[in-house]
Amino acid sequence: MTTHEELHQWHELAQQLRVDSIRSTTIAGSGHPTSSMSPADLMAILLSKYLRYDFDHPGNPNNDRLIFSKGHAAPLLYSMYKAAGVISDEELRSLRHFGSRLEGHPTPALPWVDVATGSLGQGLAIGVGIALAGKYLDQLPYHTWVLLGDSEIAEGSIWEAFDHAAHYTLDNLIAIIDVNRLGQRGQTELGWNTQAYANRARAFGWQAIEIDGHNLTEIDQAYSAAITVNDHPTVIIARTIKGKGVTSLEDLGGWHGKALKPDAQTQAIAELGGERQMIIEVDKPEEQRQPASIGKAKALQLPTYNKGGKVATRRAYGDTLLALGAAQPNVIALDAEVSNSTYAEDFAEAYPERYFEMYIAEQQMVAAAVGLQVRKYKPFASTFAAFLTRAYDFIRMAAVSHANIKLVGSHAGVSIGQDGASQMALEDLAAFRAVWSSTVLYPSDANQTAKLVAQMSDRDGIVYLRTTRESTPVIYDPQEQFPIGGSKIIHSSHRDQATVIGAGITVHEAIKAYDRLKKEGITIRVIDAYSVKPIDVPTLHQAARDTKGNLVVVEDHWIEGGLGAAVLDSFAGTSNTPFYQGPQLRLIKLAVRDMPASGTPEELLHAAKIDADAIVEAVKSQVRQPVGV
C-alpha cells in the first residue's frame, strides 16, 4: 500500500521537477516547459521507487535504462538528474547554452543518456534493441523504460517497435505514453482517447494499462503491474494535462516549445509551491551480476578465395560475418527478411542466439542495432542497400548518439539487373557519406571484402559496406591488405596517360578498359578506391600529377555525392593546408544519369555508360583534348 508520506514526497518531487523545468527554460529563453510538466508525476514516481540505477556507474550492466523518446521534454530529464544529485542547480541553469552538456534535446554528452533523441518515434524502437540485449544476450533482469509523447505515436516506427517487442516477448520493456492531447500545433489525432491507444497496443500483443497520469496511486500501481508481467511488454497510457500545475498553462494551445517570461515564471513557481532543492536517493540495482557469457573470443580466421574464381562480394560478406561470429562473441547480426540475399543467413544458422530477424522493418532494424551497441555489442545489420534509405533518419540520429553500428547494403547499383530500379541502390554512397562519423566501404572482390568486414568490427561510428549482387572475379591474393583509408593501384606505369578510379563492380570494367586501351597503345593507371570515405588523398593526388590531371571516375551510382564526389573533394583545400599542386585537373565522372529499367547487368552497365566501353571513350577523349592553360 502506498503511504501518505510516499504520496506527499512524490507530489513534492513532481512539483520540483515542474519548477525546475520552468526555471531552466526561462533562463534559456526557449525549450519545452509544458511538455515537461505533463509527465512530471510519472517521472517522479519512476525515479523515487521503480528506477534501479547506479548514477556513479552508468556503465553498470545491471542498471535500468531510461529513454526520453519525447526528447523535447529534456528539461524534465535534466531536472530528474538534479533531483538525483548528479547535476547541480548551476548546471541545470546552463540548459541550451553553448558549451553546456544540457542540450535542447538529450544527447550522450551526459553519461546517463544512452542515445540521442529529438526525432520523434525513435526511442521505443531503440528500447527494443536494449531490451533484446537484456533478455537474450546479457540475460540480466534490468528494465528499459521509454517515455513517449502522444504525437509521436503517429510514426510508423512506433508500430514496428510495438510489433517486434511483442514478437520477442520483451517483458523487460515498459513504454509510458504521456497523453497530454496537444501536439505542437493543436490536438493530436486521437486526443485523450486513451482507449484507442490501448486497443491498438493490445492488438499488437502488449499489456496496456490506462491511467490518470496525475493520480499518484494509479501510477504506482501501473508500474508495479508492469514489472511483474511475464512474456508481454507493457505500455502505460497516461492521460495527462499539458502544463499541469499552472492554471494559466494547463491544456492550452499555443504553449508548445515556449518558455515562460520571467514575470509569468514567478507566478507559475508560486502556484507550484515555490522552488525546492530536494535530493532523493535513487535505488541501485539489487543484482550485481555480469552479463551472460555468450562464447569465448578466438583468433579470427578469415575466409579466403582463389584468385581467378568468381565470387559475389555479398557472398564474401556472409562468409566473413560467420567467421567474425566464431571469433568475436559480441558480434550480433540483424537482417530485414532478406538474409538469403545478403548472406547473413549463414550467421543466423550458426549463431541463432546472436541473430535477430527484424522482418521487413528497416527502421526497427537500425534502431535495434543502436540499442544493442548501447550494451556494447557489435551489431551488423544488413538488407538491400536501397532499403537502408528507409532508415535514413535513424542513421542520422545514430550519429548524433555517437553510436557504433555496422550497416551492410547488398544489391547496389544498376548491375543487379532484371529486378529494376526499385531494388537498385543508387544514392546510398551519397547518403552515407553525408552522415557524421561515417566510414563508407565498397569492395570489388571477395578477399578484399573479408579484410574490410574484419576491420568494420573494430571501427567506431556508422560503418557502411556496399556489396554487389553479381559474382565478380577474385582479383586479389588473400594475403593482401586493404586498410580503411587506403586504395589499391591495380595497374601503374610511368607512361600512364590517364587514371581510372573505380570501386566495386566498376573496378572490373576499368580492368577490361585497361586491357583494351593497352592494345591501342594507351596505358592507364587503374585505382580501386574501396575506401570511399575516408578516401586515399595522396594516391589520388599522385595519380593526377603522374597522368596530366586526367582522371576518370566510374561508379554504379547516381552522379551526385558518390565516389566521383569523394574524389573531387580530395582536391579541395582548407584554410590550413596547401592546395593540390600539379597539372590542371581534367576529371570525367562516369555515373548513372538516367532512370534505369530491367535488363541484364551487362546491358544496364552499358546503357548507363559506366562499362568498359564508356571508360575507353572517356580516356580517349581526355588523351585527345589538348591540355589547357
Next chain:
Amino acid sequence: MTTHEELHQWHELAQQLRVDSIRSTTIAGSGHPTSSMSPADLMAILLSKYLRYDFDHPGNPNNDRLIFSKGHAAPLLYSMYKAAGVISDEELRSLRHFGSRLEGHPTPALPWVDVATGSLGQGLAIGVGIALAGKYLDQLPYHTWVLLGDSEIAEGSIWEAFDHAAHYTLDNLIAIIDVNRLGQRGQTELGWNTQAYANRARAFGWQAIEIDGHNLTEIDQAYSAAITVNDHPTVIIARTIKGKGVTSLEDLGGWHGKALKPDAQTQAIAELGGERQMIIEVDKPEEQRQPASIGKAKALQLPTYNKGGKVATRRAYGDTLLALGAAQPNVIALDAEVSNSTYAEDFAEAYPERYFEMYIAEQQMVAAAVGLQVRKYKPFASTFAAFLTRAYDFIRMAAVSHANIKLVGSHAGVSIGQDGASQMALEDLAAFRAVWSSTVLYPSDANQTAKLVAQMSDRDGIVYLRTTRESTPVIYDPQEQFPIGGSKIIHSSHRDQATVIGAGITVHEAIKAYDRLKKEGITIRVIDAYSVKPIDVPTLHQAARDTKGNLVVVEDHWIEGGLGAAVLDSFAGTSNTPFYQGPQLRLIKLAVRDMPASGTPEELLHAAKIDADAIVEAVKSQVRQPVGV
C-alpha cells in the same frame, strides 16, 4: 448470388493468370511466379467483376486505381493486362528484358501503372493519397484497390497508412492482403494468423474481413462488402497458398523470387490446365463526371518584402504558399504536425479543404503527395528538413514513379540554434541532390523565396526547397528574377581576388566578409547559389577564371554532398564536352565538420567555421598562397 458460370469463368481466368505468370518468368529466367500465384484468384475476380477501368483512357478521372504494393507480383499484374486485352502475349513474354515496358517491378512505363512499387510497404500509403484526392478533391466515387503482401505489413509505413485512412474515413480505399505465409526467407512474423491482422486493422479503425483467398465465393462477398461500407476503409485479409495450383510449389520455402526451369514449367502448366488466351471485358466506370471544381485559377500575386527588413525564408514560404493557394486551385498542402513552424498553417487556415494534416508521419506525408499528384494535383509537403530524411525511401521511389512533388524543409543547419543537432538538417542537400529528377533550391532572402516557390509549382520531378529558421535580411528587390538554374552575383569587380559562393544563411555571412575584406583592401566576388541543382555552371566557371581559381564555398551542411560538392561537380567534364579552361582551381569548402550542440545561431555558425570570420580567413589563405603550377 454467384452463378456457376461466373465461378467457372473466374477460375479459368485465375488459372490463366497463374500460367502466364509462370510462362513469363520462365522466359525471363527470373522473377516471382509463386508470389503471383497466391493472389491470382483475388485478382481474377477483381478484374472480372469489381474493377471499373477504362483501359483506353487511363487518365479518365472516374477510373478505379489499382496498386500492386507487392510489386514483385508484377508478372500477375502484367498477366491481368494481357487478360484485359491491352498487352499482347508477345509483350508479356518480354518481361524483364532490356527495353521492355514490363520491368521486374511495375513502373509508369506502362500507362495503367500510376506509381512504381517494389520497395515494400509503400503502396497503401500512396493509395491513401489517391483516396484523399478521390473523396475530398475530385469528389468522384472511384475506388482505390491496393494489393499487399503479408511480409510488408511489418513496415511501419503500413500502419501510418492504416491510421490516416481511418482518420480521414477513406471508405473508397480497399486493401487486400495476400497472406501466403511465406516471406523471402521463411515464415512471416504472423504466419497464417489472419485474426491477428484483423485485430490490428480493426483497432486502427478499419473494417476487416477475413477470407480464404482461394474461395471464389468468399472473395466475391468480401469485395461486395468492401464497396458498400461507409466511412471506413476496408481490408480483406485473404489466407492464401504461395504457388497455389501447382503441387510441387505450394506452400514451400525456397521458392521466393525463383523462376521455373522449362521442364518444371511444362509440368506446372499442365497441372493448371494448360495455356489459355481468354480476353475479358473489363467494366468501364459508369460515372463519366469531371472532378469537382475546387476554385478558379487567378493571376498569382506574390508577396513582396521591403529591402532592409528581416524576414525568415520559412515565413516567405508560408506567404507564397498562401498566394499560390489563391491563384492555383490544384495546389494542395500537407504538413507533418509542424505547420506553425514551416508556416504552412496560413494555407491550412485559408484553404482547409485543400490542406491535409499528416500528423507526425513523414513517410505517409510524402506518399500522400505522390498519390495526390497521380490525380494531377500539385502537392507541397513541408516539415523540418531533418525529418524529411524519415521519408527518404519514399522520395527515392517517387522518382522511380516519375512523380511531381514539392517538398519543403525548414530549420536547416546549425543556424537553428538552441534545439540541438537532432533538429538540424545537415544532410538534406546531399540526400536530395542524389535523387533522380530532383531540383534543389535554397533561398537566402524572402523575395527570392517567393520567386522560387512560384517556380516550384510548375516544375516537374522532385523539387526540394530548403528554408531557414532565423530571420535574415531582405537583400533583393521584389522585382528581381531568380530562374531555377541561375545564381545571383551580389558583388563583382574586375579586381576580385577570390569568389565566395554561399546559399541561404551563408550568403549573409559572405556579405559580411565582403565588407570586412574590402576594408583591408581585398575585394571578392560574392555569388548566391540559390539553385543548388541545377547549378549555374557558366557563372562559376567565369568566377574561377576571373579570380585566379580562388573559390570559397560556404554552407550550413555537412562537408559531403551539398553546395560544395555541387560547385566541384560543375568543374568535372564529360566525354563529350570540353574541360573547364582557366587557372587551376583552388577551392576551399567551408562546411560543418563536427557534431554541433546547442547555442545561439551566431555561436554555432562560428563554432562550425562557416561564418564571416571563417570566410575572411579562407579568402586570406587563398590570397596569401602563391599560385602553383
